[in-house]
Amino acid sequence: MSIRFDVSHLCSFVTEIRDLLAPEPVYLVGGMVRDSILEGYRRGEEIPDLIHGEDWDLATRCRPRTVLATLRSAGITTIPVGIEHGTVMAVRERLNVEITTFRSDGIYEDGRHCQVTFADSIEEDLERRDFTINALAVDLSSGEIVDLFNGLEDLQKNVIRAVGDPDRRFAEDYLRMLRATRLAAKTEATVEANTLEAIRRHASKIQNISAERIHDELLKLMGYMRPSHGLLLMKETGLMREILPELEACFGVEQNQFHSDDVGMHLLKTADAIHPRYPLLRLIALFHDLGKPERKRWMKDQGDYVFYGHQFPSADKAVEIMNRLRFPTREIDLARRMIENHMVRLGPEATASSIRRLMRRVGRENIRSFLRIRIADRKANALKGPGLEPGLYHVIRTIRRIERDMDALKITDLAIGGKDLIEMGLKPGPIFSEILHILLERVLDDPSRNTRECLLPLADEIAGAKGRE
Numbered sequence: 001m002s003i004r005f006d007v008s009h010l011c012s013f014v015t016e017i018r019d020l021l022a023p024e025p026v027y028l029v030g031g032m033v034r035d036s037i038l039e040g041y042r043r044g045e046e047i048p049d050l051i052h053g054e055d056w057d058l059a060t061r062c063r064p065r066t067v068l069a070t071l072r073s074a075g076i077t078t079i080p081v082g083i084e085h086g087t088v089m090a091v092r093e094r095l096n097v098e099i100t101t102f103r104s105d106g107i108y109e110d111g112r113h114c115q116v117t118f119a120d121s122i123e124e125d126l127e128r129r130d131f132t133i134n135a136l137a138v139d140l141s142s143g144e145i146v147d148l149f150n151g152l153e154d155l156q157k158n159v160i161r162a163v164g165d166p167d168r169r170f171a172e173d174y175l176r177m178l179r180a181t182r183l184a185a186k187t188e189a190t191v192e193a194n195t196l197e198a199i200r201r202h203a204s205k206i207q208n209i210s211a212e213r214i215h216d217e218l219l220k221l222m223g224y225m226r227p228s229h230g231l232l233l234m235k236e237t238g239l240m241r242e243i244l245p246e247l248e249a250c251f252g253v254e255q256n257q258f259h260s261d262d263v264g265m266h267l268l269k270t271a272d273a274i275h276p277r278y279p280l281l282r283l284i285a286l287f288h289d290l291g292k293p294e295r296k297r298w299m300k301d302q303g304d305y306v307f308y309g310h311q312f313p314s315a316d317k318a319v320e321i322m323n324r325l326r327f328p329t330r331e332i333d334l335a336r337r338m339i340e341n342h343m344v345r346l347g348p349e350a351t352a353s354s355i356r357r358l359m360r361r362v363g364r365e366n367i368r369s370f371l372r373i374r375i376a377d378r379k380a381n382a383l384k385g386p387g388l389e390p391g392l393y394h395v396i397r398t399i400r401r402i403e404r405d406m407d408a409l410k411i412t413d414l415a416i417g418g419k420d421l422i423e424m425g426l427k428p429g430p431i432f433s434e435i436l437h438i439l440l441e442r443v444l445d446d447p448s449r450n451t452r453e454c455l456l457p458l459a460d461e462i463a464g465a466k467g468r469e
């Protein structure tokens with residue numbers, strides 16, 4: 001199986017870097033090699049084309065200082081991003097090229113800190129990589145592929161296999177266990193039996209890995225076609241129990257006559273049902289029913305189970321997970337809003353004022369995200385039948401109208417504010433917020449009231465009533 005890349009039409013920036021570093025050979029390494037070959041297999045090509053990506057990973061024997069000096073003297077913009085790890089980044093227009101000096105084993109001591117040792121050959125550099133399909137390199141002068149661990153065969157078989165002894169490789173960096181499940185999801189691959197067994201044995205050690213690294217892997221996973229593929233592998237190997245015990249607890253929790261799956265499978269399917277372009281939304285969707293196990297009750301008169309109020313513990317659990325995994329506050333806040341509101345009734349009878357109030361709660365800018373989750377929630381349930389939930393078109397039309405008319409949804413959208421209340425002779429204090437909130441409620445019911453002419457006398461009336469209280 002000897003294939004070779006056609007390097008005659010490499011992009012000119014990469015060619016230039018290659019030629020500047022000559023006579024030292026320059027290799028393309030990492031995900032781009034893997035993805036390009038896979039793409040070639042899919043199209044049945046003998047000579048795969050390099051993917052025309054924007055992020056290139058190159059490897060060379062030249063030391064970082066030499067790389068930096070050589071590129072700089074040729075007028076290339078360089079950033080010594082990870083120079084202590086041996087990486088120099090070269091930038092031109094939208095292209096980012098990372099040039100990393102060959103490194104050898106012993107990079108990860110405790111899975112956190114890297115102790116870098118530079119190496120002299122591409123072979124040593126490939127040996128330190130995690131999986132055989134990631135341990136491929138392309139010589140950018142000849143197009144020849146360096147494949148020391150049968151990565152090409154594994155790519156063809158769509159198998160994730162550790163380079164060398166899996167126990168040792170995971171001990172060097174336990175994040176690799178999670179990477180295995182993530183990479184498997186990327187191409188719906190299987191994990192080779194010994195590698196899989198080793199993950200099972202060491203799953204609990206994922207706790208040694210920083211939350212930030214786990215966060216990044218999970219988000220990447222959410223960007224693939226079917227994150228459920230990776231999540232099921234995480235469940236099967238015990239990684240889910242360690243990282244997302246709240247999700248693990250949803251498996252085996254059967255629902256009721258309205259649902260086709262247990263809570264766990266339903267959550268996985270809901271995440272899958274959102275477009276991969278929205279990884280964060282998919283993650284939020286994955287958490288939207290986490291409170292169901294604790295809210296499951298038998299309802300005698302219905303002869304079935306119910307989950308009343310589960311949206312609140314679900315939101316609490318999502319917030320807890322996202323805090324634990326160091327998500328930014330803004331994203332955690334979004335998750336809370338999306339999940340707490342996911343049970344709202346949205347039928348053909350939904351009024352404009354109830355939809356304005358929903359938009360107020362989830363945030364005007366988030367209403368489309370909210371609907372995406374809502375639509376996915378239904379799609380993930382085989383018993384609901386095809387198509388959108390009844391009344392959703394009506395809701396979407398109403399949302400459009402509310403947006404077009406820029407209806408007020410929050411205090412700051414009101415036609416009057418604190419300054420006007422002061423001019424009316426009122427003393428600033430908690431009463432201001434009370435008055436403005438009452439006004440907002442009136443405006444949410446009827447946006448035509450949002451004028452100074454209407455609100456000033458109303459404010460006066462409310463202030464008078466408050467004064468008499």
Ligand code: ATP
Nearest residue numbers: 029030031032128129130131134135173175176220
């Ligand atoms: P993606 O296309 O999703 O970015 P990738 O394989 O490029 O996937 P990166 O995290 O960008 O993943 O890593 C680039 C390369 O570095 C990998 O292909 C692999 O060879 C190596 N690598 C990355 N992380 C590790 C690790 N934890 N242990 C060993 N090798 C790793």
Ligand code: MG
Nearest residue numbers: 030031032055
């Ligand atoms: Mg990459």
